[in-house]
Every structure is written in structure tokens, then in C-alpha cells.
Amino acid sequence: MSNAYFKVPLPKNEPVFSYEPESVEKDQIKKKLKELKEQKIEIPLIIGGKEIRTGNIRECIIPHDKGHVLATYHIAGEKEIEMAIDAALKAKREWQNMPWPHRAAIFLKAAELLSGPWRYTLNAATMLGQSKTVYQAEIDSACELIDFLRFNVYYMTQIYNEQVDSTTEAWNRMEYRPLDGFVLAVTPFNFTAIGANLPTAPVMAGNVALWKPASTAIYSGYYVMKLLQEAGLPDGIINFIPGSGSMVGDKVFSNEDFAGIHFTGSTKVFKDIWKMIANNLEKYKAYPRIVGETGGKDFIFAHHSADIDVLVTALVRGAFEYQGQKCSAASRAYIPKSMWKRVKEKLIEEIKTIKMGDVEDFRNFMSAVIDQNAFNKIKSYIDYAQNSKDAEIICGGKCDDEKGFFIQPTVIQSKDPNFKAMTEEIFGPVLTIYVYEDEKIEETIKLCDESTPYALTGAIIANNREAIVKMEKQLSCAAGNFYINDKPTGAVVGQQPFGGARASGTNDKAGSKLNLIRWMNPRVIKENFNPPQNYTYSFMEEK
Structure with missing residues (x-):
């Protein structure tokens, strides 16, 4: 028995190694x-x-x-x-x-x-x-x-x-x-x-x-x-x-x-x-x-005041890091029509630069999905979109399981906000986008909140403070981890404790x-x- 109160060290987040070329950690x-x-x-x-x-x-x-x-x-x-x-x-x-x-x-x-x-x-x-x-x-x-x-x-x-x-x-x-x-x-x-x-x-x-x-x-x-x-x-x-x-x-x-x-x-x-x-x-x-x-069907909701570079970066990292196999991965996005053309061009341009392959090649941003079952499930959503009159694959869509379980980073544009790929959890590198009329932002926010049973993570991208305040309140039950001007992934222990409600x-x-x-x-x-x-x-x- 001890006759003292003990204090453990005050924790600090572990520094992340960069694995830069010629670094000790890369060699190790x-x-x-x-x-x-x-x-x-x-x-x-x-x-x-x-x-x-x-x-x-x-x-x-x-x-x-x-x-x-x-x-x-x-x-x-x-x-x-x-x-x-x-x-x-x-x-x-x-x-x-x-x-x-x-x-x-x-x-x-x-x-x-x-x-x-x-x-x-x-x-x-x-x-x-x-x-x-x-x-x-x-x-x-x-x-x-x-x-x-x-x-x-x-x-x-x-x-x-x-x-x-x-x-x-x-x-x-x-x-x-x-x-x-x-x-x-x-x-x-x-x-x-x-x-x-x-x-x-x-x-x-x-x-x-x-x-x-x-x-x-x-x-x-x-x-x-x-x-x-x-x-x-x-x-x-x-x-x-x-x-x-x-x-x-x-x-x-x-x-x-x-x-x-x-x-x-x-x-x-x-x-x-x-x-x-x-x-x-x-x-x-x-x-x-x-x-x-x-589960999760995590969202990014863009306001017309959003910075396009910030938005596109959040979409790419949020949807495709670790092949979209994160509970928090961005799987659906809502983009205003007034900025869609510029966002689409920038998004496709960025995705085309993504390298995918063996994790031992450090130039690669993505690798394979986890197994054959995951590959088949993700591919079925891509196939469904390819055959639907309500959707269009605007980037990616190719799947190859000859050597490994590789699926290209894929972007689907849907005309229907309740489209299968907009509402069901896919757990792979597939992002589905709904382009909304700027004047219909209120009903689109409501759709974002109510169209799926999940409430794990979500992000809003906006520079207008009044819009941020309003969306933060309107989406208060839509995500247990809510991000402003950031991707909806990457929670850090002690900084963003992680978890969601509803079906999440x-x-x-x-x-x-x-x-x-x-x-x-x-x-x-x-x-x-x-x-x-x-x-x-x-x-x-x-x-």
C-alpha cells in the first residue's frame, strides 16, 4: 500500500515522423x-x-x-x-x-x-x-x-x-x-x-x-x-x-x-x-x-463563399486517403451550382495526379482496398452508377483485382440527392456529389441532415461567418465530429474525441x-x- 497520491505524466500528442527522403525513419x-x-x-x-x-x-x-x-x-x-x-x-x-x-x-x-x-x-x-x-x-x-x-x-x-x-x-x-x-x-x-x-x-x-x-x-x-x-x-x-x-x-x-x-x-x-x-x-x-x-455516410457541405482550393483538398484527402476505408471518410458532398464548374475542373485535375500502388513506393498516395469482399462491394456501387440515368461517373471508375484489390479514386455526380451512392455506406474510394441550386441551400442542408441514418462526421466549407453559424446549428445532430474548413477525417486523441450518434x-x-x-x-x-x-x-x- 502506498501512502501518497501519484500523478502520471501530463500526456502530449506523439510527434508524427515525416519519412522524408534520406531520413533515418525512412531507412528504418x-x-x-x-x-x-x-x-x-x-x-x-x-x-x-x-x-x-x-x-x-x-x-x-x-x-x-x-x-x-x-x-x-x-x-x-x-x-x-x-x-x-x-x-x-x-x-x-x-x-x-x-x-x-x-x-x-x-x-x-x-x-x-x-x-x-x-x-x-x-x-x-x-x-x-x-x-x-x-x-x-x-x-x-x-x-x-x-x-x-x-x-x-x-x-x-x-x-x-x-x-x-x-x-x-x-x-x-x-x-x-x-x-x-x-x-x-x-x-x-x-x-x-x-x-x-x-x-x-x-x-x-x-x-x-x-x-x-x-x-x-x-x-x-x-x-x-x-x-x-x-x-x-x-x-x-x-x-x-x-x-x-x-x-x-x-x-x-x-x-x-x-x-x-x-x-x-x-x-x-x-x-x-x-x-x-x-x-x-x-x-x-x-x-x-x-x-x-x-457506420457512417460522412459529408462535406460547401457554401458559395468557400475557398475552392480548401474545398478540393478536403474532398481529395477526405475521400481517398487510405482508399476511403475510414469510418470518417468523406463519402458524399453538396456543392453549389454557382461554383461547381470550377470545383469540378480542379477536382478532376487533382485526382489525375494521384498515384496508386504498392505502399513500399512512397510516391503513392493510395493502395489497395482490404480484400476481395470489399473490392466486390465497392465495384458494385460503381457499376450501379455507370448503369444509372440519375448518375454520371466524372472521374475514375476502373477496378482491377489481378494482382491486388485496386480501385481508382472515383467521383460520381448524382442528379438525385437520395441516390444509392449518396445515402448508403460504401467504405471505399468513392465520392458522390450532388450539385444544388444556390437558392435551395436550406432544403439541401435539410437533405444532408435527414437523407441517411448516420451521424458520424461531417464538414462545412465556407468563409462567410453568418453561414458558418447557421450551418453549424442546422447540422448539430448530423455528426458527432463536425469540422469547419477541414476534411471530416483525422481526429486526434485528446483534441477531437471520436464518435457519432444515430446509426453511427x-x-x-x-x-x-x-x-x-x-x-x-x-x-x-x-x-x-x-x-x-x-x-x-x-x-x-x-x-
Whole structure:
């Protein structure tokens, strides 16, 4: 027991390396890419700290070079899922009783390791396994993950320091316990940082977790697990179980000790999970915490006062960085007719300069989409637009999956603001634009707000302050992260906590203490220094 209050270091956002020609970091990442490509690893389950091999094998491939196998990985079955639950619950008591500074130290050490010797390993694994350019990997698997680890520890201590008022007669105290049971983390392919944050945020608060990564991000996820083990994470606190979502869900959501889910993925899957939890509610020891970030149909809305260069840059970066595979990617835009001709010319001119290919060629701005299923889905939207009388492809549109899953940056102009590509989530490098009559801006803003079920991110581009004030208010429920004169992507931990509402999730804001509090179970303790010794009250003395 410690007789002191401890303060963790005040976090600062991790500096982003530039990887300029002839820089040390460029030399280091090139070496690590070569090293990882020259070996083929076997990825086991990690349950209770032990490596488990089931013999049910799948492959991790490079999306932009689909014939290259980076690793084989084992799939969890029902037996292994039950083992993971048992291992987590067995480790829980000692973990939750560990003094919080020691729990915090593990994640601060992991952040420091990632800032140093592990940086190039995680970045290279993300570049190869998820087809991210070096810059997109750097801001994700290095900087954002480091920020999540450091800032979440800091937020945890801020919550612990929040205490209730007391009197001279009674001392009131608040403690923040972990949840009663285990947490399931279901993580996506598109951000290594999210993959790591979803299990680590709950466990640093004293919980234990099962981690089911997306099948297309198991490669980087495995290296995250090895990083956490090197930082000193005890066995059984996070159990790494790649496997079928339905099988994991069946076993986890029927277990009485299920305490919560931390999820990022599709809206449909999240709704199905919520229904399963509701159907099993009578089985649980406590009401589970349900935290999820799901789909988006993110917008850019331009006012006629917008700077065209600012607008076009926001469109290109917002829609096509990481092949549009961000929950926050700009997928629809509303442009006034009075400026459309100039915007169209500039936009097409810029897109024609975009280079696409292997992430190891640093001249490339884009690479491949994640897998064959994603390629087929995105292509179907392009094909639909090509065959529609209500839309025209004004740029891109070509798809090629011979070597890798490559889709050109594509711009569709739609005559119909409710066109399929304007309202449905595509999750690829496809931007659909609706050109509106300047005098119909009010009804077009209403369309922007109401034409999709999502409310994740959005941006307005304008220089007229009155217009900015008005649009900010009119679109107040349309996006959980709202940007003015910027692209709707690139949220930074501690600066723009991330999350949306409506069909985009529970808006528990990853990258803030609002998320951390969801993994805590507060208890108030009152100690009475002058307890009553008789049950009667003075009002009862009436004659």
C-alpha cells in the first residue's frame, strides 16, 4: 500500500515522423518492411498467456500483392472461447486488486516501447497487412496508439480524482471499480490503434477482456499483443482469439459473466449484437455495458463563399486517403451550382495526379482496398452508377483485382440527392456529389441532415461567418465530429474525441475520459463520524 497520491505524466500528442527522403525513419521502415516480407510467421491464439494452436488455419495476405502470404493464423473454436473466458475470470481478481499505478505503468511502458523500438514493427505490419501508406500507418499504428495509451491512463487518473463533497460529520468517498465480469472487444481492420484501444481501455481500469480482431487485421493485432506482453501485461488479462464472429458471440453473450462489449464495425452487426444481448438479459449478473462505433455516410457541405482550393483538398484527402476505408471518410458532398464548374475542373485535375500502388513506393498516395469482399462491394456501387440515368461517373471508375484489390479514386455526380451512392455506406474510394441550386441551400442542408441514418462526421466549407453559424446549428445532430474548413477525417486523441450518434454508434468518444468512465462501476462510501443513537426525530416531539 502506498501512502501518497501519484500523478502520471501530463500526456502530449506523439510527434508524427515525416519519412522524408534520406531520413533515418525512412531507412528504418524500409529495412523493417523487407524483414517482415522475408519471413512467414505462424500466429497462435493467446489465452492465459499461452500460445494455443487449433490447427484450423487461415492466411494473412498483402492486399496490394494478394499472392504474398505474410502469416498463417489459428482460428478459435468453442473450446478455445470457453478457455479464454475462464482464463480472463481467473486473472481478474489479482488484476483488479493491483494498485492502479502499477496497472498504469504497464500501458505507459507500452507507449514508450512503441515510441521507440516497436514503432517500425507496428508501422510495417500495418502497411503490409492493411495496405496503408507510410504516413497513414504512422498516424495510426504509431502516433494514435501511443496517444490512446498515454491519454487513457491520464483520463483514468482524472476520474479517480473526482470525489464527492463531505461534511464534518460524514466522510464521503467515491471509488471506481471495474465491471463485474469480462469485456469483449470486437475490433475492425482499418485502424491498428482502434484494434488496440478497444481491449486496453477497459483493462487499464481493472477489467479483463477477450479480443476478437477482424480477420484482415490479425497480423498487426498479433504484434500489438506481443508489445503488451513485453510491457508486462500479466497473463489472462487480454486473451487474443481470432475467430468467427457468430461463434464468439454465441459463447460470450450466453455467459452469465459477460459484462460489456467494446465494438467498432458495421451498423448491422452492432444491432444484431444488441438484440442478442437483450435476448440473454436474464442470464447476466449485471446489465452489460454496450459501447460501439459503427457506420457512417460522412459529408462535406460547401457554401458559395468557400475557398475552392480548401474545398478540393478536403474532398481529395477526405475521400481517398487510405482508399476511403475510414469510418470518417468523406463519402458524399453538396456543392453549389454557382461554383461547381470550377470545383469540378480542379477536382478532376487533382485526382489525375494521384498515384496508386504498392505502399513500399512512397510516391503513392493510395493502395489497395482490404480484400476481395470489399473490392466486390465497392465495384458494385460503381457499376450501379455507370448503369444509372440519375448518375454520371466524372472521374475514375476502373477496378482491377489481378494482382491486388485496386480501385481508382472515383467521383460520381448524382442528379438525385437520395441516390444509392449518396445515402448508403460504401467504405471505399468513392465520392458522390450532388450539385444544388444556390437558392435551395436550406432544403439541401435539410437533405444532408435527414437523407441517411448516420451521424458520424461531417464538414462545412465556407468563409462567410453568418453561414458558418447557421450551418453549424442546422447540422448539430448530423455528426458527432463536425469540422469547419477541414476534411471530416483525422481526429486526434485528446483534441477531437471520436464518435457519432444515430446509426453511427453510442458516441462514447474514444480518446476522452467519457469512454474510460464506461468501463468503471462507481461505489460511494459514507463513513458517519457521529451516528444517531435513537430512531426518533425532533419533529416527533409535538405535544
